[in-house]
Amino acid sequence: MNNKVLIDGNNLTLEDFINVVRHNYTVELTNEAIKKVEKSRQIVEKFVEEEKIVYGITTGFGKFSDVNISKEETKILQRNLIMSHSCGVGNPLDEEIVRGIMLLRANALAKGYSGIRLSTLNTLIDMLNKGVHPVIPEKGSLGASGDLAPLSHMVLVMLGEGEAYYQGKRLKGIEAMKRAEIPTVELTSKEGLALINGTQVMTSIGALTLYDGINLSKTSDIIAALTVEALNGIIDAYNVKMYDVRKHTGQLNTSENLLKLLKNSSMITRQGELRVQDAYSLRCIPQIHGSSKDAIDYVKEKVNIEMNSATDNPLIFDETEEVISGGNFHGQPMALSFDFLGIALSELANVSERRLERLVNPALSGLPAFLSRKGGLNSGFMIVQYSAASLVSENKVLAHPASVDSIPSSANQEDHVSMGTIAARKAKSILENTRKVLAMELLAACQGIDLRGKKKLGKGTEIAYNIVRDKIPTIEEDRIMYEYINICEDMIKSNIILEDVEEKIGKLL
Template sequence: MEKVVIDGYNLTLEDVVKVARGFYHVDISTEAIDKIKASRQLVDKYVDEEKVVYGITTGFGKFSDVAISKDEAEELQRNLIISHACGVGNPLPEDTVRGIMLLRANALAKGFSGIRYSTVTTLIDMLNKGVHPIIPEKGSLGASGDLAPLSHMVLVMIGEGEAIYKGTRMSGKEAMEKAGISIIKLTSKEGLALINGTQVMTAIGALNVYDCKQLLKLVDIAGALTVEAQRGIIDAFDPKVHQVRPHPGQMESAENLRMLLEGSTFKTRQGELRVQDAYTIRCIPQIHGGSRDAIKYVEEKVSIEMNAATDNPLIFTAEEEVISGGNFHGQPMALAFDFLGIAIAELANVSERRIERLVNPQLSGLPAFLTAKGGLNSGFMIMQYSAASLVSENKVLAHPASVDSIPSSANQEDHVSMGTIASRKAREIYNNAVNVLAIELLAAAQAIDFYEGYELGKGTSIAYNEIRKSIETLNEDRIMYTDINACSQLITSHQIVKKVEEVVTLH
């Protein structure tokens, strides 16, 4: 059985994808089990002593000064979950929900949360047996953690809420029964340990970063095809140019272009047809490279957050201390995901400008809108409209969420991150960018079909063939959205990148 073992410290982006999308089995390490149990013993000690500790023997937020007796511990934790499950909007996708559950279990495995080991195993059993809570996408401020959406996850653990089990939506209680998982009763600290954290924003962001890393390869492929369709000048990608401005992303993108275009007879040298190309062709390494470096930064932040203890209070067993802090605050993620959204939006922006160069006869030297019978046929005219609409929407979505804050809990929580909004926006920008790049690939392939007697590059020829396996050359007008959808599927399935990488290893 293929599995991922969690210990709170070593979870990778690839591990998250394996569990979220590949349905790998999840186990917890022996060392992590010992830490969880030791942390719980300290919580039980404080409860027995009726020591005043936030979230264990007190209320929450503004109610932190209200003492809670030992007899009320279970009721307090249940009330926390049912009152905080205030999410609205469409349910998050299955892979995101699985990512959330995995990240929450991994945070608990660090042993700073004071939760019972049996409660952690319930969450892991849900993952392994395919019980996926219905978690509405909206309702988190991203500062006391993702309280509302995580509460919807926990509802199912206590036999409430709704879940998807084997493709069917049903009550949480029914899903747990069908999967053979016992419903639990939360006790002191457990409700807070399960919902006080940044796992929703981080799961959405982690899966997005993984997909964006694949998209970085695809945008270089799309750019290279457009270079060929425009008989672009290869000198601008010379390694000497990029070594004197050694940003890693820029150098990687330039090298990708050189490898993809190796052997191409479409490419030209400076002065052969023209002295220099427009920026959207000549500056592909610089533009794509900037987004590469931004996404690499975000990946570093996500990797830290995936293995962080983000709830409150934290239990330090060695010192026998319980400290109320602010690790639930999503600001590090909020800024990173705003940056991610901007980086992806720029990839779509430059792609749309390359599309314009392909369809505009004054810029391309090709038939207007890439159709041989213009007038009777509109060709790619409205394809560019659609791309322009998507990049314009992305500009709105790229406005940072992290610069906003609305005080909550009677001003006890007087600065919030809006990090979950930032992560959701970045995902929507990614979805739009995929469709823009699909249009560029189609336009570039169509433009190439107007040439005769030329050979594509080592890598671009593979990409072109993959496109043409699914989408025929446009000879007469036809329904175009199906072409866009088919090409988008080639992108999101990573089919084009996988095939190209059989002959060219891309950065």
């Protein structure tokens, strides 16, 4: 098996990204990328030698763009840039996020529009491949001019400064580089700016959230289908003919998933058998889950573009020997996308909590109150719903868009910023909350099925139910509930339910 990903700045996929970040695939530049990097570097060196006035190469940065820098001072300029911009605060980002940052920055530089030396780029790739993960604080980025502060912490380690995790230990940057046998670098003209002027922090956080969100949206269909059975839901509402008159792809995909999952179930009903219509949280699953899937698909399209983009400033076009100063570092495309992603994921939690409420409420379910055979002596799932409601409420606060805010910086030279990294971090928090809410629904749905008097379940739901029951028994008397909730969350997070279901009944959409 070839556990390697070749990068050229143009063809990195979300699956490649996950393989490097989570499965430790190694990274290597293509021959074409090497040629592009070397050609753009030649242009930088030519302009430095000629002392041509070019932003970020022979000038200062931001408001200091009108200060000229001599060729003798270019190394000092680049080092000072990294030192002064290392202003991140807060907890360190997860190592998988840091690996994503390093991969995405390397891929952007591999496009050959940034003017970095090949040796410097290879240092970053060596760090990624050998597991030297810089300590990057989670807070401090405005999302324009890119993720300056957090990316500076990444580059500190390349210089032998800062801190890094290596083989499970938090070390001084120089010590981590020594142990990994990677020489540190001395940055020269344009290189510091090339390494920190970009959107890779927000994109790494967002891409991981996106990938997990795609799987969570499919798992939410499985969990919803279990609840449909626990409540003897009406399957007619999922007829794909509904799509013929309202052609939203996510709606169709969700309907097809539900029909596949519930096939041959003896616990679903038809229109008019028990009631004419279900409440919206059951009847409208295709419309609600489907809308989130459509939003997630939109975000995936934008992330795929961003992962293969040059996002620094200025950009070097070697064919015409042009250096163009612009704004590709601005995080607005990702800020709006990750705000949208957070909203889409929060809706999966919103409707999940409403289904959970129907399960525990005897006036709505026809099941014992709070899913307990001996209510009163036992509280059953009463506070499970409280906890879910708390998370859903928190998500509503987190779903407020970060992208509508802007605070001018750099003496008003940078007078509109994206807050895209905040948007990405919020989306990640929403994902984590949503996964917990769905775990609670999963636990409650299986309990409801048992209390209803379990009959034959659907082709897909039977698989999911058995996975849960293999670890968690029917709850006859009050138990320490968080332990069961955590088990269900681990099942969702590890994708064991999704993978097992898909292996036996086919891919979900």
